[in-house]
Amino acid sequence: MGPRVATVARDTLETQIEVTVNLDGTGMGRLDTGVPFLDHMLDQVVRHGLIDLDVRARGDLEIDAHHTVEDIGITIGQAFAQALGDKVGVRRYGHAYVPLDEALSRAVVDLSGRPGLTFNVVFTRAWIGEFDVDLFHEFFQGFVNHARVTLHVDNLRGDNAHHQAETVFKAFGRALRMAVEADPRADGAMPSTKGTL
Numbered sequence: 001m002g003p004r005v006a007t008v009a010r011d012t013l014e015t016q017i018e019v020t021v022n023l024d025g026t027g028m029g030r031l032d033t034g035v036p037f038l039d040h041m042l043d044q045v046v047r048h049g050l051i052d053l054d055v056r057a058r059g060d061l062e063i064d065a066h067h068t069v070e071d072i073g074i075t076i077g078q079a080f081a082q083a084l085g086d087k088v089g090v091r092r093y094g095h096a097y098v099p100l101d102e103a104l105s106r107a108v109v110d111l112s113g114r115p116g117l118t119f120n121v122v123f124t125r126a127w128i129g130e131f132d133v134d135l136f137h138e139f140f141q142g143f144v145n146h147a148r149v150t151l152h153v154d155n156l157r158g159d160n161a162h163h164q165a166e167t168v169f170k171a172f173g174r175a176l177r178m179a180v181e182a183d184p185r186a187d188g189a190m191p192s193t194k195g196t197l
Contacts, residue, residue: 001089001182006082010075014067015059021079023180025052033057033072035065037131038139041169048098049173051180069135073142080147084180087111092191094179098171103158105167107175109151113197116150117141121168123161133161136168149179 004023010016029046031039033055046053055076059068084090095108105121117140123133144151153172158164183191190196 004083004085004180006079008075008079008082010071010078012071015057015071017055017057017059017071017075019056019072019075019079020052020054021076021083022052023080023083025050028052030054030056033068034059034061035068035131037129037165038065038069038072038135041136041165044166044169045173045176047173048170049177051173051176065132065135066138070138070142073139074146077143077146077148080143080149084111084147086190087197088190089182089186089188090191091179091181091183091186092197094175094177096171096174096178097156098167098174100163100167100170101160103160103163103167104156105158105164105171106154106156107151107168107171109149109172109175109179111179111197112150113148114150115145115148117144118152118154121153121155121164123155123164124159125161128161128165133165136165140172 007020009018027047027050029043031042033039092111097106119137155164
């Protein structure tokens with residue numbers, strides 16, 4: 001399994017984004033999205049997923065953060081897919097439960113080659129500071145569509161919206177970490193009866 005690193009740039013009339021991802025990183029992040037709470041959430045993925053991530057984004061934040069957050073999800077997904085390559089020898093599946101005080105979330109991922117998102121998170125309030133919590137769904141939808149993975153995210157409990165969000169992103173990072181790891185028992189095999197993912 002060679003270096004699993006990719007850089008993708010996305011340039012539209014709404015956003016200009018560049019993402020570099022290293023799936024075999026050490027948890028180093030350089031995050032400058034223009035959306036501070038999203039930077040904080042992506043840092044959870046970096047630290048707990050041990051995925052190095054560099055995100056530089058400029059978007060039409062004078063309107064709102066929707067285009068920026070969604071397009072960052074898309075671009076990270078594209079970079080993730082490129083870095084992952086043919087998926088030979090990986091575990092393929094990953095899951096994690098993560099608590100933070102009263103909140104608990106679960107993320108389950110399948111590097112299936114088929115985009116699918118089930119997002120069961122009911123936030124206790126609509127805004128966390130200046131961040132609209134509806135945009136989390138847009139981020140994950142963009143990611144799964146372009147990474148071509150199946151992702152189930154469930155917030156099982158929580159009273160504090162910040163805690164809910166943080167457990168979601170920590171669990172997402174840990175699940176990705178498990179799924180992309182080399183499986184020492186696979187002996188370089190494709191983890192699919194189809195012979196491809």
